[in-house]
Structure formats: structure tokens, C-alpha cells
Amino acid sequence: MNKLPLFIVTGASGTGKTTISSLVRKQLPEFDVFDMDIIDNVDWQIAKENWLRIAYSISLSGRGTVLCGTLVPENIATSDYIDQFERILYMNLHCNDVTRETRLKSRGWDENSIEDHKNFANWLLQNSKTAFDPEMPTIDTTELTAEKVAEQIKEWVLSNWRKE
Numbered sequence: 001m002n003k004l005p006l007f008i009v010t011g012a013s014g015t016g017k018t019t020i021s022s023l024v025r026k027q028l029p030e031f032d033v034f035d036m037d038i039i040d041n042v043d044w045q046i047a048k049e050n051w052l053r054i055a056y057s058i059s060l061s062g063r064g065t066v067l068c069g070t071l072v073p074e075n076i077a078t079s080d081y082i083d084q085f086e087r088i089l090y091m092n093l094h095c096n097d098v099t100r101e102t103r104l105k106s107r108g109w110d111e112n113s114i115e116d117h118k119n120f121a122n123w124l125l126q127n128s129k130t131a132f133d134p135e136m137p138t139i140d141t142t143e144l145t146a147e148k149v150a151e152q153i154k155e156w157v158l159s160n161w162r163k164e
Contacts (some may be wrong), residue, residue, distance in 0.1 A: 003086040004059040006052075007031075007066040011081050012121035014103035016141040016149060020093070021068040022098070023150035024039035028066065028157060032058050036069025052081035064161060066153070072124075073131060089160055091153060092124050092138040099142045 007023075011017055021035035030151075035052075039047050048071065055065035077081055095103070097118050104114045128136040139152050 003063070003084065004064055005160060005162065006055050006085040006088045007060075007064065007091070007160070008067040008071050008088060009066060009091045009093060009153060010071050010136075011124065012100065012117040013064055013109075014100040014107075015069070015093035015095050017068040017070070017093055018148045019146045020153065023146055024066060024068070024153050027136070027154040031064045031066055031157065032077060033066040034068065036067055036071075048075055049079055049081070052076060052079050052084075056081045056084040064157070066157060070120075073133075086162070087134070089134065089156075090132050090136040091130060091156055092136050093141050093149065094121055094125065094138050095140065095142040097121075111138060 009017055009020070018035050018037055020164065021033055024122070025031075025033035036047070036051055039050070047159075051067055051069070058065050073088075076088070082088070101114050105119065108111065111131060124136070125138065128138060137156065139149055141149050144152075
């Protein structure tokens with residue numbers, strides 16, 4: 001069986017990953033799409049390994065997986081499952097700092113946590129060409145509807161899907 005690609009929609013908190021996951025699921029019924037935040041209050045390293053194990057298991061049936069959660073290559077570099085995929089592609093969801101702050105404050109986040117995610121968002125933008133292979137594209141969710149973001153993700157997934 002040929003290895004399949006794994007798709008990861010990443011981004012700092014407040015960019016819309018959870019919001020778009022169900023919309024992407026509807027637009028890509030032939031893929032399994034997960035909001036990684038559904039597994040909470042567990043060791044994050046174990047959770048990441050389990051998500052890759054789930055995606056690998058799904059790939060054995062010839063289906064693709066889209067994981068929506070905060071992941072970067074260094075988070076999964078030591079995974080036992082990383083070599084089970086043809087390649088791992090990342091899409092960055094991004095929004096401007098004012099929008100992020102508004103969204104996170106509405107969730108009760110404190111200033112320090114918001115600042116951490118502003119810095120992480122900046123890191124993702126600055127390193128999208130060097131820390132990700134292939135280069136990670138970005139969708140700015142500041143003014144787009146969730147439906148439009150989901151459509152762009154669908155186009156990205158389908159344009160990178162090579163099923164033999």
C-alpha cells in the first residue's frame with residue numbers, strides 16, 4: 001500500500017481552527033477531519049502521538065486525514081508514526097493581533113497567554129518557508145468567513161492529494 005499525505009491545519013490560538021473543523025469535514029466527506037482540542041486534559045506529547053496513530057490507522061483504509069490543531073514539525077519529529085506518511089503538509093491559519101486578542105479575551109484568556117500566542121503567530125509567519133517542508137501557506141482569517149476559510153482548506157487538500 002502506498003503511503004498517503006497527512007494534512008495539518010495549524011495556527012496560534014484564536015485563528016479559527018476549531019471553528020472551521022466541522023465545516024471542512026462537511027466539504028471533504030471523503031476525508032476524516034478532526035479538531036485536536038477534543039482531547040483535553042492529557043499529556044500533550046501523548047495526545048500528539050495518538051493523533052498520528054489515528055491518522056496512520058485511517059490511511060490504511062486509503063482515506064486521508066486533516067488534523068486541526070496547534071502542531072509544528074518539531075512537535076512530531078520523534079513520533080513513531082511520522083514515517084508512515086508520504087509527507088506531512090501544514091496550513092497556517094492567522095489573524096491580526098487585535099482580532100486574536102478580542103477572540104481570546106472573550107474566552108477569558110489573560111494578557112500573558114495572549115501575548116504568548118501573538119509571539120507564536122509571528123514565529124509561524126517568519127518560519128513558514130524554513131521550518132516547514134514543503135513551505136507552509138497561510139490563510140488570514142481576520143476578515144474571511146469561516147465558510148471561505150474552509151473552502152480554501154478544501155482546495156489546498158485536494159490540490160495536494162495524490163491517491164494512487
